[in-house]
Amino acid sequence: MTTISQAVSCMDDYDPNALPVATAQQIVGQLVEPVIGTERIFVRNALGRVLAADVISPIDVPAHNNSAMDGYGVRAADLAAGSATALQVIGTAYAGRPYQGDIAPGQAVRIMTGAVLPPSVDTVVIQEVSRMEGDTLFVPPAQRPGQNTRRAGEDLQAGKAALPAGRRLGPADIGLIASLGLAEVTVRRRVRVAFFSTGDELVSLGDKPTEGQIYDSNRYTIHAMLSQFGVEIIDMGVVRDDPASLESAFREAIEQADAIITSGGVSVGEADFIKQLMDQLGDVLFWKIAMKPGRPFAFGRIHSGDQSAFLFGLPGNPVAVMVTFYEFVRDALHRMAGVDPVPPVPLLPAKCISSLKKNPGRTEFQRGVLFREAGEWQVRITGAQGSGILRSMSDANCFIVLGPERGSVKPGDMVDVQLMQGLA
Numbered sequence: 001m002t003t004i005s006q007a008v009s010c011m012d013d014y015d016p017n018a019l020p021v022a023t024a025q026q027i028v029g030q031l032v033e034p035v036i037g038t039e040r041i042f043v044r045n046a047l048g049r050v051l052a053a054d055v056i057s058p059i060d061v062p063a064h065n066n067s068a069m070d071g072y073g074v075r076a077a078d079l080a081a082g083s084a085t086a087l088q089v090i091g092t093a094y095a096g097r098p099y100q101g102d103i104a105p106g107q108a109v110r111i112m113t114g115a116v117l118p119p120s121v122d123t124v125v126i127q128e129v130s131r132m133e134g135d136t137l138f139v140p141p142a143q144r145p146g147q148n149t150r151r152a153g154e155d156l157q158a159g160k161a162a163l164p165a166g167r168r169l170g171p172a173d174i175g176l177i178a179s180l181g182l183a184e185v186t187v188r189r190r191v192r193v194a195f196f197s198t199g200d201e202l203v204s205l206g207d208k209p210t211e212g213q214i215y216d217s218n219r220y221t222i223h224a225m226l227s228q229f230g231v232e233i234i235d236m237g238v239v240r241d242d243p244a245s246l247e248s249a250f251r252e253a254i255e256q257a258d259a260i261i262t263s264g265g266v267s268v269g270e271a272d273f274i275k276q277l278m279d280q281l282g283d284v285l286f287w288k289i290a291m292k293p294g295r296p297f298a299f300g301r302i303h304s305g306d307q308s309a310f311l312f313g314l315p316g317n318p319v320a321v322m323v324t325f326y327e328f329v330r331d332a333l334h335r336m337a338g339v340d341p342v343p344p345v346p347l348l349p350a351k352c353i354s355s356l357k358k359n360p361g362r363t364e365f366q367r368g369v370l371f372r373e374a375g376e377w378q379v380r381i382t383g384a385q386g387s388g389i390l391r392s393m394s395d396a397n398c399f400i401v402l403g404p405e406r407g408s409v410k411p412g413d414m415v416d417v418q419l420m421q422g423l424a
């Protein structure tokens with residue numbers, strides 16, 4: 001097995017001290033692996049779960065030739081080309097209550113949407129263009145043979161894959177599985193994620209901060225972001241910055257989890273023990289990513305006995321935590337969950353009405369509010385953008401993403417935005 005350090009050592013231009021966002025995403029994406037292990041669950045409980053195998057349709061969908069509209073079922077061969085045709089209506093076919101029997105030449109049935117076509121009916125004439133006199137139907141000319149009908153198996157054939165392995169199931173997928181008559185599906189087990197905060201300045205909610213101490217907010221943010229991913233969450237609290245506590249926290253996390261997320265302690269010049277320990281426990285890369293906020297980031301795989309877990313060492317600053325989570329951990333969690341392909345986060349164009357200062361060379365994620373005015377999508381920034389200022393995140397509904405080549409932005413310039421809603 002190639003180690004993580006081996007994998008990056010053969011990359012061109014690998015510079016851990018100025019790593020482009022896209023390269024960091026690529027490395028993380030290539031190295032994380034889906035969890036092994038599946039379970040059978042009821043379809044009703046499968047929202048957000050990831051298919052471990054293709055869902056094979058046991059039936060044709062639709063199961064029968066049926067009508068797509070309310071109208072009259074006819075034989076195309078009976079219809080005259082240039083004039084109206086008179087036919088005798090001999091009965092009605094309802095959805096769920098087929099017409100028993102068949103039509104002979106010169107006959108038609110009244111037919112409802114979803115009703116099974118009698119064997120000789122191949123065309124449906126909608127009721128809006130039909131005219132009835134007693135039990136005689138007049139069909140106008142120029143009907144198209146086969147119109148307004150759905151053929152058995154036209155959506156899906158029995159034995160074919162209705163949904164592919166790797167699909168994270170949404171409401172439409174759940175409905176589709178139910179439409180095949182399947183009550184259970186095979187999904188991958190949930191990814192287990194352990195996380196803790198590090199830093200002697202942190203106190204948990206409920207404790208009183210002494211001078212110089214602050215409340216640990218990152219753990220709550222991370223818990224909230226993880227909750228939107230449908231992973232199993234293992235909250236390990238605040239861990240003191242001493243080697244013994246940190247080592248036992250890491251070992252406990254490795255034994256229970258597939259991925260470990262920490263915040264704080266990965267920046268340059270940190271006196272903290274956390275980097276040393278990460279290094280000791282496995283194969284960890286320490287990066288300075290060419291981005292703002294969120295420069296320091298650690299990624300790797302750490303071991304305890306014969307167990308291992310992927311490690312994501314996020315920066316300590318609260319905004320940087322969120323940005324690095326969305327840019328790097330998000331994709332990794334999808335991959336670990338077995339999602340394939342991982343859906344990209346859309347970048348949408350909008351007109352920026354603020355002026356933004358920026359130097360080329362790194363990617364910036366400024367917090368913005370996207371709104372629609374005068375028929376176009378516009379975006380403004382949310383006040384002070386310091387990486388510790390959570391209010392700028394809380395007031396925002398999008399990131400304004402300024403790529404590495406981009407310089408300052410003048411009001412009226414177009415920018416790319418990433419919506420936070422649905423960032424999961």
Ligand code: AMP
Pocket residue numbers: 197198199201202214215216217218219263264265266267270315316317318
């Ligand atoms: P660090 O990366 O450990 O140097 O932390 C950078 C900044 O983030 C410092 O101001 C820390 O106090 C702050 N910080 C670190 N961890 C947390 C946390 N869990 N909650 C809130 N702020 C934090």
Ligand code: MG
Pocket residue numbers: 198199264265270272316
């Ligand atoms: Mg720290």
